[in-house]
Amino acid sequence: MKLTGRSLSTLLDYSVDEIKYILTQAHKVKMEKMNNIFPKRLANKNIALIFEKSSTRTRSAFTVAAFDEGAHPEFLNKNDIHFGKKESTKDTARVLGRMYDGIMFRGFKQDTLNDLIQYSQVPVWNALTDDHHPTQAFADIMTLQERFGDLQGKKLVYLGDAANNVAHSLMIIACKMGMHFVICSPKSRRPADDIIIQCEKIIKETGAKLEFLTDPKCAVKHADCLYTDVWISMGEENNPDCKERIEILKPYQINQQLIHATDKDSTLFLHCLPAVKGLEVTEEVFESKNSAVFDQAENRMHTIKAIMLATLT
Missing domain, CATH: 3.40.50.1370 (Aspartate/ornithine carbamoyltransferase)
Known part of the structure; x- marks a missing residue:
């Protein structure tokens, strides 16, 4: 090629x-x-x-x-x-x-x-x-392939702040790989509309499934992988809405209770790093057997x- x-x-x-x-x-x-x-x-x-x-x-x-x-x-x-x-x-x-x-x-x-x-x-x-952030998304998918092989129909759930570069690129590549991709976030923190429209066109060709949910426990059921990113990106630290954003994102923290809610022992945890442990993910999950963040890195x-x-x- x-x-x-x-x-x-x-x-x-x-x-x-x-x-x-x-x-x-x-x-x-x-x-x-x-x-x-x-x-x-x-x-x-x-x-x-x-x-x-x-x-x-x-x-x-x-x-x-x-x-x-x-x-x-x-x-x-x-x-x-x-x-x-x-x-x-x-x-x-x-x-x-x-x-x-x-x-x-x-x-x-x-x-x-x-x-x-x-x-x-x-x-x-x-x-x-x-x-x-396309180079990150390539690494994410490679890590998933190493664990699961063919990704067609595999369920990948992204939780937290989805109005960012990582969520955009991950959504695109997941749709192109034919995955079941779920964005679980507050409605105010969803990906950009124009990128969603592009992904809706892609899934018609690849057989992927794209969902937008707000209830974390519902979203993660039977998930093959849970993914999150920091809630405050580089350059946003001084934004006046940071405290408010953290408050609305707290229900989307990936913790052991959410891992259990998948009903699968093999559910993978991914994070593009660096992580703010205690916010988007707990130390317990980050260091658990489910975590593949350093393979991903x-x-x-x-x-x-x-x-x-x-x-x-």
């Missing part, structure tokens, strides 16, 4: 077959790494890593994945370059596109990412914007490697 030269803005850009191809490659490169096989397929490639927002998993995953394949990753903090200050995004993109083979962007506005894609003329990968590296290989070679 030819994906060379493609950027990754959102998962809406990629077909079901393209998503499955990248996931297949992710499993392959994970096995290679486990067996100390490093083919260096990105030798002499240079990767720009632009960070407006701080990171642990994303920076580490891109850096190690690039080194494993023989590429050179260059960390570019927003305070280190003229990006968006003395120089427009358009001009920065045209400069970087002449020097680097690929660009990773982790920041705020989707429009900034799209400008990088339009003007750099090299593959640009969305490592998080306010609207989408590791899989960021393997899926990112697969994305870079697919689009650069």
Whole structure:
């Protein structure tokens, strides 16, 4: 499958077959790494890593994945370059596109990412914007495949604040994989309407099921996986509505009682991390046998490697 030269803005850009191809490659490169096989397929490639927002998993995953394949990753903090200050995004993109083979962007506005894609003329990968987080969703699905194999019809329940980038990307990829995807949140914290409309079109083709519920115990019944994210995202800490948001989200905490309400011992717990234990999830669940959050974190590296290989070679 030819994906060379493609950027990754959102998962809406990629077909079901393209998503499955990248996931297949992710499993392959994970096995290679486990067996100390490093083919260096990105030798002499240079990767720009632009960070407006701080990171642990994303920076580490891109850096190690690039080194494993023989590429050179260059960390570019927003305070280190003229990006968006003395120089427009358009001009920065045209400069970087002449020097680097690929660009990773982790920041705020989707429009900034799209400008990088339009003007750099090299593959640009969305490592998080306010609207989408596709590299996280790839790792989430890879983790589920490792536990359950074929995901058609598997029930994935996302609880808590669903008006965010993680919920958007997870909803898209779950629908494309034919899953039974449930958003369980207050009505005021549901995903953006335009993305819901896109997902309603997808499920007609894939046989997926999409539900929006408000009762956690009802939502999680027979769930194969429970997923949550922080209730206050990076950059929102000083918003005046934070205290009110936490209050309305308290019933959606993933705790042991909610795990029991699934009626399944095998229900998986996932979280994109970092977690605020005691808010969206309890320490007990986070450290339980149901939790696969560190497998999920590791899989960021393997899926990112697969994305870079697919689009650069």
